Amino acid sequence: MQIKKRTNIKFNVPQQLIPLGILFILVITALIVARYLLVPPTFGELGHYRSQAIEDNLAHPMSYAGYYSCNECHDDMMELKNQSNHRGVACEVCHGPAAKHIEDPSEYLPDAPRDRGFCPLCHGYDPARPSGFPQIIPALHNPGHACIFCHDPHNPLLPHAPEECSACHRDIANQKAVSHHATLDCTECHVVAAEHLTDPRSALAQKPVERALCGKCHADDADASKGIPRVEMASHGQRYLCWDCHYPHSPEAY
């Protein structure tokens, strides 16, 4: 009896909802079908990417031989390089991919770049490079000479100690050159040991630690040119060091 009653119940679905419902089901089905057809089968197995991509990449032919392969025959060169500032630079960075050379050393010889365009890829001046990284302006640095004429790439010692701080700290030197501190020598503020020029990491240049150094020129009673901005050292900035607010290499910036 109860079952009969239930079958007589009429669902009062508004007419509008039927086509809309069908339309929405179609759209969602289309999305599901599109996903089924278009999403690569291995997508999402390992992460939000196609894991087959790893296999695809592994299937590419090997071009680079790797550090250990070079060492097998050229261990003398490797030892020299590993003692030098180029110890972090792999052989194939300069010599190019050498997998073919490993397969047939006599048939295929790797590149040995000798023109002046190559070394400045790393050592040409670029303000984004860290201070202290040796950088040159190729047009000004011994034009016409190949780099290897003076520098051995496997042991890139400098032929002589740099004459100017800008040889390694060009970004700072350039900034200072157009600032109010242009005429100051670097050694006016930094104490630089002689060893710093030949082995910079063993003897770092000293940075100032006291406000009094700036006060030598900028204190209101300093014995310096009249055009230099003066402050009362006791009240100006008080507990802060001068370079907390002023950048000494370009002091007008703040």
Next chain:
Amino acid sequence: MNSILFSFGVMAAEAHGITGYIYPNEFELHWGLLVVLYPYLTGLVAGAFILASLERVFNVKVIMPVYRLSLLTALAFMLVAPLPLLAHLGHPERSFEMFLTPHSQSAMAMFGFVYAWYLMVVLLLEVWFDYRKDIVIKSREKRGIKKYFYKILTLGSTSLSEKALQFDNKAGRLITIIGIPSAFLLHGYVGFIFGSVKANPWWSSVLMPIVFLFSAIVSGIALVLLIYIVTSLVRWKQLNMACVNKLAEFLLYAMLVDFSLELLDFIQRLYESEESIAILSEMVSNRLFISLIITQIILGSLVPMFSIIMARFGRLPDELRRILYFLAAILVQVGIFSTRWNVVVGGQLFSKSLRGLTVYKLEIFGLEGVFMTIFLLLLPFVILYILTKVLPPWSDSDKSMSAPQG
């Protein structure tokens, strides 16, 4: 010698408009005019929809003449809104991969679903329920291809019984209620994306979604006001001054809230005085002086607010009022476009080193140029024109057209 060369370098950089120190990858702006256009368009969509919801949900009967117009405006601009992004990305076909392989951790990827929800579940459904009666009548009255076109639009639901019409009305109301948070989500989301860029002090602010939302409401109301005045003029119809006055009032209130929020954000930034404040102040007083101080604040906010106050609450003849409203609405559009410009372009003008400023140079031709932007700005009006031909929103011209039941 080196320092002389460097000085030349500095002079060359200054000739390009760069000042101070910037990182090499900050020289060129990656988000240009089209990315400015995108939040502007979505803002208009959200604003126009929220205006429509005032009539539908909050029963503001006086703005009835623009109810359907604002819905169609929202739809027309919604259809164009993603185009600037697709043009900017250069590979429009890749955007569909967002739907196929959605990444729930990416705000930008999930935005595709917010957009799809808003377009399909909110706007299209609401327009359909609202116009169903008219569509059915047209499918019976028209002849030839038009008849079949309207028949398809009915989706087979041709009942005009009182019960069916009541359901249309109820469904429309329900969708509008869902639509309000959706509209907030749509444009709040755009602000959210900018506001969550932690590395950029000009963007990173929790107020960003809220400021975006209110500026969206301002721009949407002003746009519908403009379109209503212009279409009435072109159709030689009398403007409903009560409606226009109410629109202007809402515009004023929205502008007051928007302006206060932006002022609050500005004051808070000044008071916080984070390390970025120096470069941001320099940017505002140099690079963004015209687009922020002049066009956004003075011409885009203060002047229109003052003229609306004068027109709405002063004793002026209706003709003068209309002109003042019209001018104010145009200035508001200029102001809101400047707001988007200042956010998008401003956020890329200063270096992340906080020590230098770059410049933005407009492209004229090309996929991201001025002409493309003008085309994308005009396209919604063309779509709106077609929509008004297919689904006339006017309640005064055609006696057979019915207004939705309150």
